[in-house]
Amino acid sequence: xxxxxxxxxxxNVPGRPDGYALNMDIEPGQTWGxxxxxxxxxxxxxxxLAGLLPARSGRVMLNDTPLAQLxxxxxxxxxxxxxxxxxxxFPATVMETALIGRHPWLSPWESEQADDQGxxxxxxxxxxxxxxxxxLLNTLSGGERQRxxxxxxxxxxxxxxxxxxxxxHLDLHHQVRVMRLLRKQANNGKTIFMCLHDLNLAARWCSHxxxxxxxxxxxxxxADSMLKSSALEKLYNQKLITVEAxxxxxxxxxxx
Amino acid sequence: MIRSLLCLGVAALAxxxxxxxxxxxxxxxxxxxxxxxxxxxxxxRTLLWDLRLPRTLAAFxxxxxxxxxxxxxxxxxxxxxxxxxVLGLSGGAAVGALLAMLAGMGTLLISGSAFAGAMLATVLVxxxxxxxxxxxxxxLLLTGVVxxxxxxxxxxxxxxxTPSYKLPGMLxxxxxxxxxxxxxxxxxIVLALSIVLVLPLAxxxxxxxRGPMQAAALxxxxxxxxxxxxxxxxxxxxxxxxxxxxxxxVGLIVPHMLRLVLGNDQRIILxxxxxxxxxxxxxxxxxxxxxxxxxxxxxxxxxxLLGVPTFLYLxxxxx
Numbered sequence: 001x002x003x004x005x006x007x008x009x010x011x012n013v014p015g016r017p018d019g020y021a022l023n024m025d026i027e028p029g030q031t032w033g034x035x036x037x038x039x040x041x042x043x044x045x046x047x048x049l050a051g052l053l054p055a056r057s058g059r060v061m062l063n064d065t066p067l068a069q070l071x072x073x074x075x076x077x078x079x080x081x082x083x084x085x086x087x088x089x090f091p092a093t094v095m096e097t098a099l100i101g102r103h104p105w106l107s108p109w110e111s112e113q114a115d116d117q118g119x120x121x122x123x124x125x126x127x128x129x130x131x132x133x134x135x136l137l138n139t140l141s142g143g144e145r146q147r148x149x150x151x152x153x154x155x156x157x158x159x160x161x162x163x164x165x166x167x168x169h170l171d172l173h174h175q176v177r178v179m180r181l182l183r184k185q186a187n188n189g190k191t192i193f194m195c196l197h198d199l200n201l202a203a204r205w206c207s208h209x210x211x212x213x214x215x216x217x218x219x220x221x222x223a224d225s226m227l228k229s230s231a232l233e234k235l236y237n238q239k240l241i242t243v244e245a246x247x248x249x250x251x252x253x254x255x256x
Numbered sequence: 257m258i259r260s261l262l263c264l265g266v267a268a269l270a271x272x273x274x275x276x277x278x279x280x281x282x283x284x285x286x287x288x289x290x291x292x293x294x295x296x297x298x299x300x301r302t303l304l305w306d307l308r309l310p311r312t313l314a315a316f317x318x319x320x321x322x323x324x325x326x327x328x329x330x331x332x333x334x335x336x337x338x339x340x341x342v343l344g345l346s347g348g349a350a351v352g353a354l355l356a357m358l359a360g361m362g363t364l365l366i367s368g369s370a371f372a373g374a375m376l377a378t379v380l381v382x383x384x385x386x387x388x389x390x391x392x393x394x395x396l397l398l399t400g401v402v403x404x405x406x407x408x409x410x411x412x413x414x415x416x417x418t419p420s421y422k423l424p425g426m427l428x429x430x431x432x433x434x435x436x437x438x439x440x441x442x443x444x445i446v447l448a449l450s451i452v453l454v455l456p457l458a459x460x461x462x463x464x465x466r467g468p469m470q471a472a473a474l475x476x477x478x479x480x481x482x483x484x485x486x487x488x489x490x491x492x493x494x495x496x497x498x499x500x501x502x503x504x505x506v507g508l509i510v511p512h513m514l515r516l517v518l519g520n521d522q523r524i525i526l527x528x529x530x531x532x533x534x535x536x537x538x539x540x541x542x543x544x545x546x547x548x549x550x551x552x553x554x555x556x557x558x559x560x561l562l563g564v565p566t567f568l569y570l571x572x573x574x575x
Binding site (some may be wrong): 047050052056071072073074075077078080083086087088089090091092093096097101103104106108109111156178 | 335463
């Protein structure tokens with residue numbers, strides 16, 4: 001169980017005034033969605049929460065310890081991140097990729113054991129890419145690669161999951177599958193925090209929402225109180241129609 | 257995977273035995289056995305223990321060092337085509353060595369001067385690439401390439417003003433020649449130590465190959481690791497260049513060929529590079545000694561002539 005808290009956190013988006021400082025409590029069992037237009041700082045926030053970027057001011061606390069005081073390896077056992085962009089300069093198979101998730105758990109002389117293999121296999125199966133496990137990553141489609149990245153995070157098995165647009169490149173069925181998987185992980189005590197571009201996925205699957213504005217303003221809270229069409233129209237500078245379907249609001253952009 | 261390392265080990269041993277047997281005087285297998293048991297003719301004993309064994313071991317160590325340094329640089333720069341030579345290390349070493357030759361110094365001072373030149377080149381490239389604090393692979397690579405071009409100009413200038421009787425020695429050095437090696441032990445020891453040092457880091461390097469951010473997210477302290485790798489690769493290259501002059505292509509081709517066959521797990525690739533790089537250079541040096549015996553070719557010519565077509569073939573076959 002990992003609790004992420006931000007205290008007076010101002011993320012470092014170059015050339016932007018400080019805006020509104022973030023004081024969030026991201027608890028186990030919650031599923032957070034970060035919404036905002038391009039360039040609002042969603043990815044920067046995610047990287048700051050993972051301790052990969054320094055904040056402009058304020059702190060990120062992981063279970064009451066400031067992130068800056070923890071070793072990288074200890075952070076990696078508790079906080080994992082799915083990046084929006086990935087480098088693959090060298091060829092690697094799907095299985096090898098999933099297995100690097102075990103890195104923070106193994107000592108320098110250790111190699112992956114049957115248990116690690118099993119975890120990777122299970123994660124690949126849950127993401128529906130286990131049949132690709134011997135394929136080279138650069139021969140996969142964008143959506144398949146995205147699922148491998150999520151499976152790698154699952155193999156890493158941290159208690160806080162940060163995901164940068166996890167539904168990118170995914171077809172409809174796999175979008176739902178991934179969101180259900182994340183929600184299930186939250187119900188099992190994981191802390192889920194992700195950037196999303198799809199309002200309707202956020203409305204359906206997120207318990208909490210953070211709205212990030214381009215000028216640095218922000219507001220956050222339970223999803224149903226945040227997902228108001230007036231706030232979202234201001235956020236994206238786009239008129240919306242709201243309808244209700246399957247027990248959740250559905251936001252449709254107005255064409256004019 | 258252990259099996260592939262064993263295969264490479266057997267190949268290395270076979271290459272060493274071949275190198276010991278072949279030369280201007282061929283020692284038959286039985287003669288080789290006699291000499292190893294302390295018997296055999298005086299000629300064979302001198303040939304083997306005093307001439308061929310030190311040279312073969314030096315060639316093996318140099319090849320291993322170059323291949324391991326290449327593999328490390330490629331992970332560091334996240335570019336499968338990076339090579340210590342691309343970063344201008346050999347250029348610095350060459351300028352150092354040629355200066356010593358111009359001044360008429362002995363072999364030991366030439367080696368020392370080459371080592372100093374390689375380290376100077378390392379510091380220069382690193383300092384310039386680091387500059388304002390951001391140290392991106394592309395910036396390091398570009399700085400290295402430009403600085404290497406600068407060294408090339410200095411080398412050409414030095415060759416142009418050198419009295420012609422000194423030129424052959426310089427040209428041989430520039431093309432790489434194992435006969436400069438005085439004793440095989442320093443490079444062998446450096447090679448063995450570096451493998452022991454780098455193996456516990458190998459899984460970190462696997463993660464680093466996925467990019468620095470991904471590596472950091474998986475618990476790797478990226479900056480200290482990159483420094484270690486850069487300094488280590490520079491030391492390995494400097495040792496190799498000091499032993500045998502500037503030999504190209506080994507650092508580029510051996511890791512690449514091994515990756516095509518064995519995948520990109522550095523825990524396998526790094527020791528495999530030491531074995532395969534050594535084997536390649538032992539074979540190349542044997543060819544260089546025998547092809548137009550009693551004359552000798554610079555071994556760098558052989559590695560280039562062997563390496564380029566092999567590389568192109570493997571590249572063509574892989575996709």
